[in-house]
Amino acid sequence: MTxxxxxxxxxxTKAPAFREKPFSLDHLIGIEGLQPSDITxxxxxxxxxxxxxxxxxxRRPTLSGRTLINLFFENSTRTQSSFEIAGKRLGMDVIxxxxxxxxxxxxxxxxxxxxxxxxxxPDLLVVRxxxxxxxxLLAQKMGCSVINAGDGAHEHPTQALLDALxxxxxxxxxxxxxVAICGDIVHSxxxxxxxxLLNAMGAQVRLIAPSTLIPGGIEELGTSTFHKMxxxxxxxxxxxxxxxxxxxMSGAFIPSAREYYRYFxxxxxxxxxxxxxxxxxxxxxxxxxxxxxxPIADGVQSVIVEQVEMGVAVRMxxxxxxxxxxxxxxx
Amino acid sequence: MKKSIKxxxxxxxxxxxxxxxDPSQNMDQHGDVLVTRGRIxxxxxxxxxxxxxxxxxxxxxxxxxLAPGLVDSRVFIGEPGGEHRETIxxxxxxxxxxxxxxxVMMPDTDPVIDDVALVEFVRQTALEKSKIRILPAAAxxxxxxxxxMTEFGLLKDAGAVCFTDGRKTVENPQMMRRALxxxxxxxxxxxxxxxxxxxxxxxxxxxxxxxxxxLPGIPREAEIIPLERDMxxxxxxxxxxxxxxxxxxxxxxxxxxxxxxxxxxxxxxAVANLALNETDIGSYRxxxxxxxxxxxxxxxxxxxxxxxTGAIDIICSNHDPQDVDTKRLPFAEAADGAIGLESLFAAxxxxxxxxxxxxxxxxxxxxTAPARRLSLPCGTLTQGAPxxxxxFDPDMPWIMEEDxxxxxxxxxxxxxxxxxxxxxxxxxxxxxVFSRDV
Numbered sequence: 001m002t003x004x005x006x007x008x009x010x011x012x013t014k015a016p017a018f019r020e021k022p023f024s025l026d027h028l029i030g031i032e033g034l035q036p037s038d039i040t041x042x043x044x045x046x047x048x049x050x051x052x053x054x055x056x057x058x059r060r061p062t063l064s065g066r067t068l069i070n071l072f073f074e075n076s077t078r079t080q081s082s083f084e085i086a087g088k089r090l091g092m093d094v095i096x097x098x099x100x101x102x103x104x105x106x107x108x109x110x111x112x113x114x115x116x117x118x119x120x121x122p123d124l125l126v127v128r129x130x131x132x133x134x135x136x137l138l139a140q141k142m143g144c145s146v147i148n149a150g151d152g153a154h155e156h157p158t159q160a161l162l163d164a165l166x167x168x169x170x171x172x173x174x175x176x177x178x179v180a181i182c183g184d185i186v187h188s189x190x191x192x193x194x195x196x197l198l199n200a201m202g203a204q205v206r207l208i209a210p211s212t213l214i215p216g217g218i219e220e221l222g223t224s225t226f227h228k229m230x231x232x233x234x235x236x237x238x239x240x241x242x243x244x245x246x247x248x249m250s251g252a253f254i255p256s257a258r259e260y261y262r263y264f265x266x267x268x269x270x271x272x273x274x275x276x277x278x279x280x281x282x283x284x285x286x287x288x289x290x291x292x293x294x295p296i297a298d299g300v301q302s303v304i305v306e307q308v309e310m311g312v313a314v315r316m317x318x319x320x321x322x323x324x325x326x327x328x329x330x331x
Numbered sequence: 332m333k334k335s336i337k338x339x340x341x342x343x344x345x346x347x348x349x350x351x352x353d354p355s356q357n358m359d360q361h362g363d364v365l366v367t368r369g370r371i372x373x374x375x376x377x378x379x380x381x382x383x384x385x386x387x388x389x390x391x392x393x394x395x396x397l398a399p400g401l402v403d404s405r406v407f408i409g410e411p412g413g414e415h416r417e418t419i420x421x422x423x424x425x426x427x428x429x430x431x432x433x434x435v436m437m438p439d440t441d442p443v444i445d446d447v448a449l450v451e452f453v454r455q456t457a458l459e460k461s462k463i464r465i466l467p468a469a470a471x472x473x474x475x476x477x478x479x480m481t482e483f484g485l486l487k488d489a490g491a492v493c494f495t496d497g498r499k500t501v502e503n504p505q506m507m508r509r510a511l512x513x514x515x516x517x518x519x520x521x522x523x524x525x526x527x528x529x530x531x532x533x534x535x536x537x538x539x540x541x542x543x544x545x546l547p548g549i550p551r552e553a554e555i556i557p558l559e560r561d562m563x564x565x566x567x568x569x570x571x572x573x574x575x576x577x578x579x580x581x582x583x584x585x586x587x588x589x590x591x592x593x594x595x596x597x598x599x600x601a602v603a604n605l606a607l608n609e610t611d612i613g614s615y616r617x618x619x620x621x622x623x624x625x626x627x628x629x630x631x632x633x634x635x636x637x638x639x640t641g642a643i644d645i646i647c648s649n650h651d652p653q654d655v656d657t658k659r660l661p662f663a664e665a666a667d668g669a670i671g672l673e674s675l676f677a678a679x680x681x682x683x684x685x686x687x688x689x690x691x692x693x694x695x696x697x698x699t700a701p702a703r704r705l706s707l708p709c710g711t712l713t714q715g716a717p718x719x720x721x722x723f724d725p726d727m728p729w730i731m732e733e734d735x736x737x738x739x740x741x742x743x744x745x746x747x748x749x750x751x752x753x754x755x756x757x758x759x760x761x762x763x764v765f766s767r768d769v
Contacts (some may be wrong), residue, residue: 007351033335111659131661133615152663154545157682185529216548 023321027139027146030155031196039164046165046310046317053089053312063323064091066123070095071113072149073129078284078308079149083126086315092124110134114141124319127151145322147315153187159283160193162314164201166307167238170279175202180232180274182208182264183242183291186215186253190283191242195221207324208232210264212253233273236304240281241266244291257290266292271301281302337458340718340760341368343384349392349722353399354695355711363765366718369760374712390763392722392757398694399710400719400757401676402701404522404599405575405647407497407668408465409739410456411449412441417739419453422672423461425738427765429673430754431648432701432719433464433709439497445470445481450489462764463528463718463757466707471510471521475499480510483519492705495522495575498667500557502528507561511570520626520705522573523583525557526623534621534663536609536624539545544615546663549624551579558582562589565596573704574598574647578623580633587642598642598705600634601649602671603744604625606678607631611744617658618742621649635686638696645704646696648675652740669744673736677750678747680725684751690725722756729753738742 018231022055031039031280035124043127052058068087072080080096087094099113101331110129117125118141127135131199133154139146150156179198185191185207196220198205207214214225226232233239244260253258271280288294346364348548351374363378364371380389403426409416417425419436437452438444444453447615450467469491483494494514499521501507514521525567530553535541537548538746558574562585565572574586577598586598596704603621608628612619619625637643651668658665679697682688702710709719733741757765 110661131663133663134661136614137661152661192543192545215542216537216550217542220539221543246740312402 046313049313049316053303059089068092068124069122071127080123082311087223155193156189160197164309165310177237178204180206181240236274343387345389349397351714354699366761398678399698403434406434406650417482420460421739423674429531430676430721437497438470447489493520493522511568527553572596576601579603583637597644599645602678615662622667644700670738674745679751718761720758727753
């Protein structure tokens, strides 16, 4: 190969069509299918966003003039505020819509709302819905980027990203860590997103839960399953607790909250089984005395409050990444 | 010139130069078929043409296959009560274009077809509006509530071809026992759905894919347990039983064992469970939400083996029209069901082209077997049988396009599907009710 040919090849790869995009998605529906490079890109950017959030002047003009709609079919004060703050810190106009759901007409509302909102020309739509696949359905109908803030028991990608950022900041890495996810796996979108992300980034995932709360075939995702905290916790770097929904405690899946706490509650004795520097996480809101003991939730190993802070940073990074894919005013 | 099935059949028709396949006589030969006054008169090589009536039309079949028309044992129609989904007329048109010459209409209508007047209504409407034979199945229990029996004798006399609670599984074993026992006196066929409503309360096949998608699963046992229960009850009562749509490999074994024990049972499978599996759902595509659910590939293979070995008798379309309002929803909230009359034959032919099921066996499952099980005179080309036939090209390639569908609802699981083999003519009582120019 002559020198000139080599340089011309180089020039070609610098042409816009060949330029590596930092992030290649239009929507963030789930972690499944994301490339490790996408995840690293988002986490790196979120790390920078943490610094921005800690300054006194927090607002950035990055996305000013754009509109973000928060569409929540399920109540969630903390997730909704987190998205709202993230949007505002990037300079967006944020509109919150809490849709009252009647049990039967939900779906109709979803499609009708999609069409209506689309007509208002938003740039970003954040959606939470109790049906798996709802975010995907909306993404197909909307002309803007959609961020899934939780769809049924399917995925909650920003939660997994904020968990990953929390872990990375605490441990310096994700690869090679052993992470225990404990509790209601079967109904948990947080668990699914976390499993996909941790697997993609090279961590070992253990699931610890009563058999009724472990969904069939989950081990095909590359996890190992334990039915005793005492078996699953030794050697863990991260202990991730899940919220147990109150309606699951009444006999259908487990007999009672007190029996659950007796065998699966995170107590000081159980935390001591994990590595001495293990961190304790919880996506909130917590049921103190059901899945986690208060002294642990508030203890030195707990990073639960930091998770909330990382939530804003991660959501800022996601919004920016999705929006920079749709540049309007590049001139 | 749009004639319904009610009008008088043409006096004489001669179908020449056809490959005639009739599973009822194990016949696969080249020849002609003479039809007189809606019935098969004669089959043979180079039938003489000098004695034909002057109105007789001669139909050149160009060596393509002439076979008994399809008999679809499980079809949901919206009339009465859900005419926006499908009417008897539109279902008849869809059926004709799919080669279905007789179909059994499920009683899940509003009102439920559970008394003589409604059976009469369906029969009359079908006679006037449809060019193919639409036969009502009567509800097994009043209002499909699973509590009290309907009037089996009167309903059968009025024209009901079997008794079924349609989509609903009879939950109460005592009710099922009584129905199986009482129906014996009228030689009635009990056609049953087998999906336990509590165990089968999910929305797709249980397993890894349901877990990954965060959807509640329907375990295979939700079908196997009611089926095994029913086999016990058939053994106890010696009733006549047909499991309308099965989907798991264990169900095939259960049926096979029952047949080995000389029970009077038969089993059907929806063509979707033969041609598709759970991975076709992709990203929450609700047109693939059907009941029984699309199962694992191993189950699909087992169903095909069931067809091959004879454990499974009947292939049905499980045609279940749903409109946009019930389908354009998040997966868990969307209704079950997909239309199938127009894709039944082409989808079933995949078993011939890719799984090596002989055409003879396939046509038996689509025509002869359901006709026999339902005690219908069709499904055969023997002398004197109704001249209900299809003419098809087993190899013609085509693509299913949504806007070409005749069914009033468009919820097909085969949109854009590439098929090999197509219906060219559908003949009911000697009259060509559907013809495709090629």
